[in-house]
Amino acid sequence: MTDQYDPKTIEARWQARWEADGLYRIREDPSRPKFYFVTMYPYPSGDLHIGHWYAMTPSDAKARYVRMRGYNVLFPIGFDAFGLPAENAAIQHGTHPYKWTMANIERMRGQLRSMGAMFDWSREIVTCRPDYYTWNQWFFLKFYEAGLAYRAMAAVDWCPHDNTTLAREQVVGAERVCERCGTPVIKKDLEQWFFRITRYAEELLDFTKMDWPERVQTLQRNWIGRSEGTEVVYTSEQGDPITVFTTRPDTLFGATFLVLAPEHPLVEKLTSPEHCAEVAAYVHRARRQSEIERLAEDREKTGVFIGAYARHPLTNGRIPIYIGDYVLLTYGTGAIHAVPAHDSRDFVFAHRYRLPVPVVIAPPDWDGKPLRDAYIGEGIMVNSGPFDGLSSDEGRRRVTEALVRAGRGRPAVTYRLRDWLISRQRYWGTPIPIIYCSRCGAVPVPYDDLPVLLPEDAEFLPTGESPLRRDARFRRTTCPRCGGAAERETDTMDTFVDSSWYQYRYLSPHDTARPFDPAQGRSWLPVDQYTGGIEHAVLHLMYTRFFTKAMRDLGLVSLDEPMLRLFNQGIILGPDGHRMSKSRGNVVNPDDYVGAMGTDVVRIYLMFVGPWDGGGPWNPKGIEGVNRFLHRVWQLVLDARPSGPAAGPEVGAEVRRVTHQTLKRVTEDLEGFRFNTAVAALMECTNALSKLREAGAARSADWPAAMRLLILMLAPLTPHLAEELWQRLGQPYSVHQQPWPEWDPRAVREETITLVLQVNGRVRDRVMVPAGLDAAHLRDVALASDKVRKFIDGKSVEDVIVVPGKLVNVVVR
RNA sequence: GCGGGCGUGGCGGAAUCCGGCAGACGCACCAGGCUUAGGACCUGGUGGACCGCAGGGUCCAUGGGGGUUCAAAUCCCUCCGCCCGCACCA
Numbered sequence: 022m023t024d025q026y027d028p029k030t031i032e033a034r035w036q037a038r039w040e041a042d043g044l045y046r047i048r049e050d051p052s053r054p055k056f057y058f059v060t061m062y063p064y065p066s067g068d069l070h071i072g073h074w075y076a077m078t079p080s081d082a083k084a085r086y087v088r089m090r091g092y093n094v095l096f097p098i099g100f101d102a103f104g105l106p107a108e109n110a111a112i113q114h115g116t117h118p119y120k121w122t123m124a125n126i127e128r129m130r131g132q133l134r135s136m137g138a139m140f141d142w143s144r145e146i147v148t149c150r151p152d153y154y155t156w157n158q159w160f161f162l163k164f165y166e167a168g169l170a171y172r173a174m175a176a177v178d179w180c181p182h183d184n185t186t187l188a189r190e191q192v193v194g195a196e197r198v199c200e201r202c203g204t205p206v207i208k209k210d211l212e213q214w215f216f217r218i219t220r221y222a223e224e225l226l227d228f229t230k231m232d233w234p235e236r237v238q239t240l241q242r243n244w245i246g247r248s249e250g251t252e253v254v255y256t257s258e259q260g261d262p263i264t265v266f267t268t269r270p271d272t273l274f275g276a277t278f279l280v281l282a283p284e285h286p287l288v289e290k291l292t293s294p295e296h297c298a299e300v301a302a303y304v305h306r307a308r309r310q311s312e313i314e315r316l317a318e319d320r321e322k323t324g325v326f327i328g329a330y331a332r333h334p335l336t337n338g339r340i341p342i343y344i345g346d347y348v349l350l351t352y353g354t355g356a357i358h359a360v361p362a363h364d365s366r367d368f369v370f371a372h373r374y375r376l377p378v379p380v381v382i383a384p385p386d387w388d389g390k391p392l393r394d395a396y397i398g399e400g401i402m403v404n405s406g407p408f409d410g411l412s413s414d415e416g417r418r419r420v421t422e423a424l425v426r427a428g429r430g431r432p433a434v435t436y437r438l439r440d441w442l443i444s445r446q447r448y449w450g451t452p453i454p455i456i457y458c459s460r461c462g463a464v465p466v467p468y469d470d471l472p473v474l475l476p477e478d479a480e481f482l483p484t485g486e487s488p489l490r491r492d493a494r495f496r497r498t499t500c501p502r503c504g505g506a507a508e509r510e511t512d513t514m515d516t517f518v519d520s521s522w523y524q525y526r527y528l529s530p531h532d533t534a535r536p537f538d539p540a541q542g543r544s545w546l547p548v549d550q551y552t553g554g555i556e557h558a559v560l561h562l563m564y565t566r567f568f569t570k571a572m573r574d575l576g577l578v579s580l581d582e583p584m585l586r587l588f589n590q591g592i593i594l595g596p597d598g599h600r601m602s603k604s605r606g607n608v609v610n611p612d613d614y615v616g617a618m619g620t621d622v623v624r625i626y627l628m629f630v631g632p633w634d635g636g637g638p639w640n641p642k643g644i645e646g647v648n649r650f651l652h653r654v655w656q657l658v659l660d661a662r663p664s665g666p667a668a669g670p671e672v673g674a675e676v677r678r679v680t681h682q683t684l685k686r687v688t689e690d691l692e693g694f695r696f697n698t699a700v701a702a703l704m705e706c707t708n709a710l711s712k713l714r715e716a717g718a719a720r721s722a723d724w725p726a727a728m729r730l731l732i733l734m735l736a737p738l739t740p741h742l743a744e745e746l747w748q749r750l751g752q753p754y755s756v757h758q759q760p761w762p763e764w765d766p767r768a769v770r771e772e773t774i775t776l777v778l779q780v781n782g783r784v785r786d787r788v789m790v791p792a793g794l795d796a797a798h799l800r801d802v803a804l805a806s807d808k809v810r811k812f813i814d815g816k817s818v819e820d821v822i823v824v825p826g827k828l829v830n831v832v833v834r
Numbered sequence: 835g836c837g838g839g840c841g842u843g844g845c846g847g848a849a850u851c852c853g854g855c856a857g858a859c860g861c862a863c864c865a866g867g868c869u870u871a872g873g874a875c876c877u878g879g880u881g882g883a884c885c886g887c888a889g890g891g892u893c894c895a896u897g898g899g900g901g902u903u904c905a906a907a908u909c910c911c912u913c914c915g916c917c918c919g920c921a922c923c924a
Binding site: 194195235236239240242243244246248250265266267268269280322345346347348349351352353354356357358359360364365366367435436437555558559629630631632635637638640642643644645646647649650652697698700701702703704705708775777779781782783784787819820821822824827828830831832 | 835836837838839845846847848854855858859860861862875903904905906918919920921922923924
């Protein structure tokens with residue numbers, strides 16, 4: 022009898038040994054190809070929960086597999102340590118965000134180590150430390166110099182609960198709530214800092230230089246929202262050009278009025294004196310309305326005539342000008358021409374204000390009568406002067422050409438993407454390195470003065486104003502340009518700035534001279550494999566692409582994209598099928614399971630539950646299955662009792678076949694992140710070997726090699742168990758430095774196959790035949806089968822389809 | 835409204851890319867063994883209906899309907915249901 026599998030003991034022992042040996046400390050090694058593997062770093066919220074394990078342990082398994090494939094794998098870890106929860110928790114618990122964060126990090130370090138992952142801890146980063154965030158400030162200054170960072174007054178999204186502005190990406194859903202706390206967001210006019218991500222809108226649409234999931238590409242593409250169309254220039258009767266954007270220039274002759282956004286700069290100038298009061302009231306209401314909860318917003322299209330007219334660029338027709346809050350200042354040109362017959366919103370508006378609705382695209386089967394609804398499809402142009410009879414497609418081109426010739430328009434592209442608002446009126450973030458001088462204006466902090474340190478003793482209760490603003494010692498400074506009294510910017514940066522470039526900092530986390538060492542960059546970049554949740558599809562994953570492109574244009578890297586391959590794992594739900602949350606009380610603590618059954622069990626169970634991108638509910642029962650499996654592996658490998666009769670050579674061949682077939686499957690599955698089927702294959706293999714051992718296989722000369730193969734295949738998935746078994750078989754330390762085995766095509770090959778015999782596509786018989794019989798032979802085998810003959814009896818054989826190695830289908834009539 | 839995805843046993847899922855034995859692997863369940871007993875463990879069974887004492891056999895079945903094909907969970911069309919993203923975007 023062997024001793025029992027005791028994960029607690031062996032896991033502690035091997036973790037200590039690996040740590041002592043620096044087994045996972047990575048150095049450059051020109052003799053091996055590099056592989057840079059990054060999994061999204063955690064936010065130090067307190068305890069590592071099962072979701073972290075679900076994200077990280079399969080990543081670790083894949084990284085280990087790649088390492089065994091001969092690559093020099095860099096697999097770092099760090100902490101996304103700035104952000105609101107720290108501040109909120111600190112307020113709640115009467116502690117300091119720094120203390121709270123660092124205590125959490127300390128606890129999570131221990132929990133992360135308990136995963137047995139091959140993180141290279143010597144490269145750990147913590148973003149709330151000055152040695153990290155100083156480089157946020159450095160990037161800010163670089164961006165500022167390049168015109169990629171700018172300050173502007175804008176109506177920004179404001180979360181009244183968190184008391185801070187949000188990036189547009191952080192406002193979610195039709196209800197427009199704060200991504201973090203779910204509070205409905207309001208609008209505020211504030212002077213804020215932006216990163217000019219729109220400069221890269223077009224390039225961000227190009228995904229050809231990497232291999233990212235279709236899903237993420239689609240989300241980003243939708244978010245960027247590219248529209249091709251035409252800019253059309255109308256002219257007010259006072260002579261002001263009024264530019265509108267349309268995707269349907271073929272409907273230009275149907276435009277019967279213009280609508281400007283209430284905030285449009287021309288509104289004040291164009292409004293006639295007798296409409297002034299009404300317009301002012303509407304503008305006021307619109308502005309107020311945007312400050313009221315958006316939930317209450319009705320979808321009615323309202324507007325006000327401003328008493329002014331414009332001239333149509335092609336017909337010179339006289340067109341009334343309205344303002345309406347359904348026109349957004351921030352999209353297109355902030356003004357539209359309304360084509361009520363062919364746009365639903367304009368249709369409603371026109372009916373409400375009794376404006377004409379001329380049809381200029383004939384709907385199919387149109388009877389010439391007024392439309393009951395806007396016809397938004399394409400068709401043949403009518404009532405459009407010289408363009409009558411053209412198709413929409415042709416019309417779009419020709420109308421645009423006519424506008425260009427007349428100097429009244431041009432082809433144009435518009436994006437939905439807005440610049441990235443990075444200012445946050447909170448304490449726990451990177452101070453924005455800008456100084457305001459009454460004489461010199463906004464002055465960047467000189468590089469030599471970095472970092473602008475976050476004062477440790479600031480009062481950080483949220484009041485809606487930046488906490489730093491009330492810290493006079495922080496705020497008051499002198500102008501770096503003129504030396505006069507000046508004030509610091511008191512907003513801090515969005516924490517997504519931190520995560521936009523952290524993969525570069527891992528390369529040289531202790532470099533005090535620059536954000537990262539370019540020599541290290543040349544050895545490791547780009548990230549070969551990135552793993553993390555889909556929830557960052559339009560946030561982090563777009564921001565980091567932007568950062569890399571900006572860094573490229575600043576000459577810091579020679580990459581176009583930061584991460585070549587991306588895999589989005591799913592989310593693991595509570596046992597009740599709901600998202601885990603403290604309030605629901607369904608949070609699964611991995612420590613309980615690790616304590617009871619061991620790390621390796623939890624690791625392999627998370628990989629086994631289903632496809633990694635699927636996620637799903639945690640089933641506490643299911644983990645027993647893999648626990649049994651690991652115990653069975655232990656028994657199989659170590660139980661030396663001779664069992665069964667002495668084996669013939671065919672048993673050895675079968676042992677080889679089973680293990681090499683498994684090796685082939687596991688290799689292919691790990692390549693494709695299909696951990697669940699890899700584990701299933703290993704279970705089948707173990708089951709098969711157990712049976713074979715009963716037939717005497719343990720005495721065969723092929724048995725020891727099979728055991729070694731089994732252990733090597735388990736090494737990425739259950740690193741401790743594999744190391745222990747490897748040692749007990751007397752193999753050299755460490756199993757994690759062994760090359761991944763290659764399967765032997767000869768061993769994999771079956772000598773006999775099960776040939777499926779069908780009649781008219783229905784299975785009627787299965788026969789064992791030697792592998793490699795040719796089609797004619799297989800056909801004869803099929804026609805010789807009694808069961809097949811029973812079904813062709815009395816009918817004529819029309820055809821016999823032979824798929825060598827698989828099946829024969831006899832077609833009868 | 836626009837865009838994307840998914841529907842397979844009691845459950846998680848496999849086979850879907852590239853058409854070829856549907857239900858791998860595991861959970862749960864049932865029966866048996868072991869045990870004073872329970873648990874653990876081991877062995878076997880387990881989609882449905884029907885026929886047979888039995889060995890076994892027949893039919894049905896991958897959300898519904900249709901199509902292509904010798905052959906469809908897989909490809910195409912259509913409907914239904916669920917999920918996700920965006921949303922007054924001109």
